[in-house]
Amino acid sequence: MKLVDNFLNSITMxxxxxxxxxxxxxxxxxxxxxxxxxxxxFMLIFSTLFLVAVCYITNKVFAYIFEVPAxxxxxxxxxxxxxxxxxxxxxxxxxxxxxxxxxxxxxxxYIIAINRKHIFNPAALGVVITALTGIGSASWWIGTLxxxxxxxxxxxxxxxxxxxxxxxxxxxxxxxxxxGLSALKGSAPLSILKLTFSESPILFFAFVMLTEPLxxxxxxxxxxxxxxxxxxxxxxxxxxxGFYTTPEIxxxxxxxxxxxxxxxxxxxxxxxEKVAIGENIVDFIFPRPAGFVFTPGQYMEWTLPHPKTDSRxxxxxxxxxxxPTEDTVRLGVRFYPNASSFKKSLFVLEPKNPLLAGQLxxxxxxxxxxxxxxxxxxxxxGITPFRSIIKYLVDKNEKRDIILIHVNKVAKDAVYMxxxxxxxxxxxxxxxxxxxxxxxxTSDWKGRVGRLxxxxxxxxxxxxxxRTFYISGSQAIVDSTKELLKSMKLSQKQIITDYxxxx
Numbered sequence: 388m389k390l391v392d393n394f395l396n397s398i399t400m401x402x403x404x405x406x407x408x409x410x411x412x413x414x415x416x417x418x419x420x421x422x423x424x425x426x427x428x429f430m431l432i433f434s435t436l437f438l439v440a441v442c443y444i445t446n447k448v449f450a451y452i453f454e455v456p457a458x459x460x461x462x463x464x465x466x467x468x469x470x471x472x473x474x475x476x477x478x479x480x481x482x483x484x485x486x487x488x489x490x491x492x493x494x495x496x497y498i499i500a501i502n503r504k505h506i507f508n509p510a511a512l513g514v515v516i517t518a519l520t521g522i523g524s525a526s527w528w529i530g531t532l533x534x535x536x537x538x539x540x541x542x543x544x545x546x547x548x549x550x551x552x553x554x555x556x557x558x559x560x561x562x563x564x565x566x567g568l569s570a571l572k573g574s575a576p577l578s579i580l581k582l583t584f585s586e587s588p589i590l591f592f593a594f595v596m597l598t599e600p601l602x603x604x605x606x607x608x609x610x611x612x613x614x615x616x617x618x619x620x621x622x623x624x625x626x627x628x629g630f631y632t633t634p635e636i637x638x639x640x641x642x643x644x645x646x647x648x649x650x651x652x653x654x655x656x657x658x659x660e661k662v663a664i665g666e667n668i669v670d671f672i673f674p675r676p677a678g679f680v681f682t683p684g685q686y687m688e689w690t691l692p693h694p695k696t697d698s699r700x701x702x703x704x705x706x707x708x709x710x711p712t713e714d715t716v717r718l719g720v721r722f723y724p725n726a727s728s729f730k731k732s733l734f735v736l737e738p739k740n741p742l743l744a745g746q747l748x749x750x751x752x753x754x755x756x757x758x759x760x761x762x763x764x765x766x767x768x769g770i771t772p773f774r775s776i777i778k779y780l781v782d783k784n785e786k787r788d789i790i791l792i793h794v795n796k797v798a799k800d801a802v803y804m805x806x807x808x809x810x811x812x813x814x815x816x817x818x819x820x821x822x823x824x825x826x827x828x829t830s831d832w833k834g835r836v837g838r839l840x841x842x843x844x845x846x847x848x849x850x851x852x853x854r855t856f857y858i859s860g861s862q863a864i865v866d867s868t869k870e871l872l873k874s875m876k877l878s879q880k881q882i883i884t885d886y887x888x889x890x
Contacts, residue, residue: 395547396862399700401460403547404595407540408467411529411591414537415471423533426475434475434485435467441489442466449497455655455743458690460700461509465492468510468595471529472588484523488513504653504745507642508602511635525635530588541594550598553610557593560618568624592621592634600688602642605748609648617641652679653745658738659715664802668768670708671718671736683710683779684772684885685749689718691742693732703729706749706859706885708771708803710778716744719802721768751857751885752776753787759855760788762848764839764868766860767795772885773859774803777810790817790848794839794864797827819847839868841875851875859885 395403412435419428439462446462469488476482492513496505499512518524529538545554562583569579583589597603597617604613619625620637656673664670681687686706693701709717722734736742751772754761763773770793780787795801801820810816820834821843828836835843844851856877858868865884872882 391543391546395543399702400544400548400600401464401702402700404544405460405464405467407544408464408471408595410540411471411534411537412467415529415534418533424528424531426528427477430477431470431475434473435470437476437482438466438469438473438485438489439463441486442469442493445490445493446496449494453497455497458692458701459696460702461496462493465489465509465513469513471591472510472514472525472527473523474526474528481523484517487520487522488517491516501646501651504646504651505601506646508596508599508638511596511638511642514635515639525633527588527592527634529591530586532585535585535590538590538594541590544594545598548598548600550603550610552607553598553603553614554593556611556614557597557618557621558589560615561589561621562618564619564622564625568622572624587623588634589621592638596634596638597641600748601746602645604645604648605650605685605746606750609645613641613645616644650681650747652676652747653743654679655741656716656744657741658736661736664719665800666797667722668800668802669720669722669734671720671733673716673718673742675709675714675716679716681707681711681747682749682752683776684752685747685775686751686772687744687748688746689742689744691729691732691736691740693728695728697728699727699729701729706751706772706775708774710775710782712779712782719768719771719774749885751859751883754855757785757787760850760853761790762851762854762856763789763791764856764858764860765791765793766858766864766868767800768802769858769860769864769885770803771859773857774806777816778806780816781806781810781813784813786814787816789814790819790854792819792821792839792844792847794821794823794860796822796824798822798829798832798834817847839871841871844871844875852877855881855883857883857885 415424416428416431418424419426419431442462442465466489469485469492473485473488476485492509495507495509495512499506514525545551562580565583566576566579570576597614604610617637620632620640621634623631625632654676659672659674662670662672686704688702688704690702705718705720707716708719709715720733722730753776765773773791791807793801807818811818821839822828822832822834822836823838825836837843848854856872858865869882869884
């Protein structure tokens with residue numbers, strides 16, 4: 388399990404999804420050779436390459452027309468999804484289905500978009516429009532028994548982006564509806580359950596299409612409702628107004644709900660200034676767009692097109708370090724040796740190179756009950772969401788009972804001290820700084836020394852059992868701190884962790 392987690396932490400969500408889809412096509416190609424799938428292996432590859440070409444060219448054209456950065460990764464993902472749900476061509480007469488599905492999938496991201504945010508899952512909408520125009524429909528051939536073991540690997544995507552709640556509620560609603568409607572017709576529940584997993588695309592649909600971040604609601608509660616809506620409509624036995632629903636229609640209806648309840652923003656930002664705030668730590672500051680509203684502690688997806696993109700892709704999720712009370716948008720980023728191509732390009736970012744920001748989301752925010760006692764635990768650059776929250780409290784002069792524990796390897800890694808010290812003076816927020824590298828300690832160091840331990844928490848937070856803990860940092864820090872707090876008999880409800888897709 389640790390090996391799996393290390394792999395997942397080393398790759399972005401989008402690149403993981405891309406590799407997964409390539410694997411499914413490769414397995415299908417082998418199955419076609421062996422006769423387990425009733426397609427020509429060469430027509431499968433031809434269809435896949437044809438879809439990639441159509442999606443790539445269409446995306447390039449629309450990106451040029453609308454003057455926005457083209458994201459090649461999403462092009463390949465959409466093309467491969469279409470290759471797995473549309474029947475491979477047998478003759479040239481079948482090409483229009485692939486062509487128009489690819490064109491509409493890419494075009495929908497630009498044409499059917501509001502404030503630069505597309506509303507619908509591109510592949511699902513492309514298939515629906517192609518079907519409504521009478522050209523052809525999706526067969527969802529990925530939902531076959533030979534592909535089942537490999538479709539199950541999609542759970543790694545769910546694990547990567549932490550969408551287990553969404554998938555759980557989808558399965559609950561989908562299976563409940565399917566079994567319930569089948570029982571009314573006299574079918575055996577167990578037989579229907581077996582058929583659902585062996586002869587339907589439910590796993591691929593749930594792991595790949597349902598969880599697409601750009602068309603998913605921003606919070607867990609909204610995601611649960613989203614999963615239930617799509618799950619109910621997913622049932623092939625469900626008939627509404629004389630028409631049976633399909634997986635793609637179910638997803639589009641869910642997308643409408645998601646759009647209604649989600650932030651409707653996507654901005655192209657140009658750098659205002661870069662400020663070195665620590666060793667290998669830089670603040671990127673952008674003018675705040677008009678009408679940009681967010682909650683302290685939330686994150687966004689940032690896209691930076693750059694040449695020679697490596698396996699981690701050109702998209703990242705960063706917490707907004709600034710407060711809604713400020714007129715700038717601030718990102719605090721740590722740079723390491725052997726950085727990714729994204730980080731290298733970000734480090735040399737200039738005002739002429741735009742950064743695309745969208746998909747505002749996150750539950751790592753202050754509780755509505757201001758009387759709750761809180762502990763903020765930040766590991767290194769994990770201080771960024773707390774900087775946003777604390778700056779907001781300072782500017783609003785809103786007092787809350789907060790203890791901040793900031794863990795760094797060396798003292799000079801402690802950043803945003805101006806904001807933290809101001810919060811200590813004005814609001815009485817208790818600050819605890821600890822350094823883990825004892826060799827770097829100087830005589831004037833007044834903080835603590837050593838890693839976060841149960842004893843340290845009990846000494847600095849005597850009433851810890853009655854507090855809610857917020858944890859932010861690398862995945863390793865978040866996981867270890869969470870286990871530490873659980874060993875201290877804190878409940879799951881008392882522990883809130885900062886996480887975003889693609890971490």
